[in-house]
Amino acid sequence: MNDQRIIVLAVPVFLALIGFELLIGLARGRNTYRLNDALNSIGLGIVSQLVGVFGKLFAIGLYTIVWSHFALWPLSPRSPWVWLGGLVLYDLCFYAYHRAEHRVAVLWAAHAVHHHSEDYNLSTALRQPSSGWIAGWLFYLPMAVLGFPPLVFATVALIDLLYQFWVHTQQVGKLGWFDRWLCAPSNHRVHHAINERYLDRNYGGILMVWDRMFGSYAAEADAEPCIYGKRKPLHSWNPVWSNLQVYADLAFDAWRARHRRDKLRVWLMPPGWRPADVAARWPRPAFDVRQFRRYDPTVSRRSAGMALALFVVMLAATLAFLWNAEALSLAQQAGSAAAIVAGVWLVGVLCSPRPVEPAGVDVPGATRRA
Numbered sequence: 001m002n003d004q005r006i007i008v009l010a011v012p013v014f015l016a017l018i019g020f021e022l023l024i025g026l027a028r029g030r031n032t033y034r035l036n037d038a039l040n041s042i043g044l045g046i047v048s049q050l051v052g053v054f055g056k057l058f059a060i061g062l063y064t065i066v067w068s069h070f071a072l073w074p075l076s077p078r079s080p081w082v083w084l085g086g087l088v089l090y091d092l093c094f095y096a097y098h099r100a101e102h103r104v105a106v107l108w109a110a111h112a113v114h115h116h117s118e119d120y121n122l123s124t125a126l127r128q129p130s131s132g133w134i135a136g137w138l139f140y141l142p143m144a145v146l147g148f149p150p151l152v153f154a155t156v157a158l159i160d161l162l163y164q165f166w167v168h169t170q171q172v173g174k175l176g177w178f179d180r181w182l183c184a185p186s187n188h189r190v191h192h193a194i195n196e197r198y199l200d201r202n203y204g205g206i207l208m209v210w211d212r213m214f215g216s217y218a219a220e221a222d223a224e225p226c227i228y229g230k231r232k233p234l235h236s237w238n239p240v241w242s243n244l245q246v247y248a249d250l251a252f253d254a255w256r257a258r259h260r261r262d263k264l265r266v267w268l269m270p271p272g273w274r275p276a277d278v279a280a281r282w283p284r285p286a287f288d289v290r291q292f293r294r295y296d297p298t299v300s301r302r303s304a305g306m307a308l309a310l311f312v313v314m315l316a317a318t319l320a321f322l323w324n325a326e327a328l329s330l331a332q333q334a335g336s337a338a339a340i341v342a343g344v345w346l347v348g349v350l351c352s353p354r355p356v357e358p359a360g361v362d363v364p365g366a367t368r369r370a
Contacts, residue, residue, distance in 0.1 A: 003056065003158055004322040007049060011319060014165065018122045024171050025121075032170050034296065035304055036351040038123040039311050040237045043344040044113060045126035046318045047239050050337040053325050055133035062137050063153055067144040075147040086148045087156040088207070090140070094160055095210040097139035098203040107135060108271040109246035116242055118229035118294040120192055125168035130243050160205045164188075174220065183208055186220045193226035195289060231272075231287045235295045237348035239341070246271075253278050297353035307350035314343040 018038075025031040075082045101111035113129035143153055167188040174186045183204045191202040201218035204210050211217035220226065232249075234242055253274055254266040262275035274284075299307075321328075321336050328336065 002326065003154065004049070004053065004325055006158060008319050008322050010162065011315075014122070014126065017166075021122050021169055021171055028171070030170070032119055032121040033123070034119060035308065036237060036296070036299070037117055037119045038121070039307060039347055039351060040239065040242075041117050041119075041123040041127035042315070043311065043347055044130075044239050044242060045128050046314065046344055047243070047341055048128035048130045049318065049322060050340060051130040052133065053322070053333060053337065055130075059133050059137040060150060060154060063140065063144050064150045066141050067147070067150060067153075070145050071147040072145060073147040075149065075152070077149050077152050082148065082152060083156065086143065086152045087159060089143055089146070089148070090153070090156045090160055091204065091206045092210060093140045093142060094205040095203050095207075095214075097136055098205070099214075099216065100139070101132075102200045102203070103270050105246075105250055105269055105271050105273065106267040109250060110134070110243075112230060112246045112271075113242050115192060115230050116234045118233070120168065120170055120189060120226070120228045122165065122168050124192070125165045163206050168192075179208070179219075180212075181208055182206060187211075187217075189226045190218050190220050192228050194229055194231050194287075194292070195224060195227055197221070197224060198226060227289055227292060229292070229294070232284075233295055237351045239344050239348055256282065297351075299351055299353060303350045307347050310343060310350065311347045314340055314347065317343070 022031065022033050025033065077083070097107075098111075101107040110129045110131040114124075114127050117124045117127050140153065140157075164183070167183055167185050169185050170189065172185040175184050178184055179186050183202070183206055187202045187204070187208055190198045193199070198218055198220075201216055202208070202211055203216055208217060234245055236242065236245075250266055254263045256278045257263045257266060257275040258277050259275065262278075265273070266275065317336075317340050321333075321340065325333055
């Protein structure tokens with residue numbers, strides 16, 4: 001069974017857990033869900049899976065080519081140690097890639113999609129970018145060179161991804177020794193926070209060992225609750241703009257930079273870095289967490305109801321498409337995916353205010369997490 005069908009089978013489980021978390025939050029008086037944000041998060045997951053139908057073939061194909069021609073040892077998928085070692089090595093490669101996503105602007109441009117949500121709940125886990133496959137495969141080539149077969153690579157990648165779903169919750173507190181060794185909700189809440197003490201920490205997918213080894217670990221402090229989002233907020237429910245916002249910001253800075261070297265550095269420096277001449281002519285106010293407000297525009301109940309109904313239709317269409325994608329021609333795949341993306345975009349339109357200004361306060365970022 002291919003990854004797409006496994007995701008389809010996992011979706012009802014994801015939705016059931018989201019519903020369970022919502023009920024727990026309501027019972028505790030600590031609801032962490034808003035309809036607009038949750039629909040946008042899951043909608044971005046839909047778009048990511050649609051694009052993944054085309055992108056995964058590219059990434060797995062390149063991995064297979066490297067494994068076929070440059071593998072140093074022929075590792076057998078019949079050995080359980082190959083699977084266990086593959087999972088551990090994949091998690092280390094994921095750590096390196098994830099850390100690079102927060103330290104290299106062009107990689108952050110893709111990954112920022114996952115951090116746009118200003119809520120933190122299980123729906124946030126499904127908010128995935130659509131362009132990460134373009135460069136992400138590079139970080140996993142050591143596995144191919146060491147001889148891990150494509151089947152092992154694809155399987156442990158899926159395991160690592162599915163594991164990370166449950167850590168996106170505020171309803172599970174600290175877990176003692178578990179937090180010290182494995183990625184858990186407390187650790188990952190820190191990763192999504194924009195507080196200065198938490199910024200760019202806890203990159204591990206399954207293991208926290210890597211963060212402790214390489215100095216990127218931070219514990220969640222009871223005295224300082226996490227504030228979620230991005231230091232330059234998206235302020236939009238448009239899934240296409242969510243995937244393009246940071247790329248657009250980088251492109252504008254590169255275009256405006258006077259020096260050729262700076263035009264390249266814009267893409268390779270840490271997020272938020274700007275050429276001195278660009279920063280002087282187009283300054284951004286310093287980020288102040290005390291002024292941060294969630295983007296939460298008010299829409300009518302009618303619009304919210306229409307958005308929810310359309311979302312259900314688009315989700316059903318996505319599941320049908322992913323299940324049958326291999327039987328479709330390339331033109332049919334592209335047409336179906338484009339139609340579903342248009343529907344998800346319309347869900348965002350229905351969740352957006354018209355024509356009043358958004359209720360959130362715009363706080364442009366000046367340093368990291370731009």
